[in-house]
Amino acid sequence: MPLPTPDRELLLLWSQAWRYPGIRDQRVLEATGLHPTQAAQRVNMLIDTQAALEALPVEVNRLRRIRAQGQRSRRVEA
Template identity: 45%
Template sequence: MLSVRDHMTLRLASAHYRYPARREADVHELLAMSPTLFWRHVHTLLDSPAALAAYPREVNRLRRLREQRRGARRAT
């Protein structure tokens, strides 16, 4: 079961922002979190079956992006 904060976190993480600073401002304003804590929470949620059930398209897209970044770091 996802909390309201979890839902908001996933919605903000999957939203398309033109400028990253705008997302950071929204995270701070709506969730009262730093960007580092926000992304840590997002990555925890990406491994959650409840998050996958609630937002399959968004979670799968964010998982793919995470794996691409990990692969790029391993390659260098």
């Protein structure tokens, strides 16, 4: 099943390098109507799907690495 256009746009926006996080959140809200928490939850769900990996492999793998780094750092702090 192909990745729907709104999900594709969200992943592309989320994977861009933004100078300030607030700008990303504003752009995501404008483009998708999702608030930052909702968008983060949606991105985390999407990057685990095969459709997203097939549609945007570079972006999905980058976001997976970022998520894994965050999980490792939280384990070290705990």
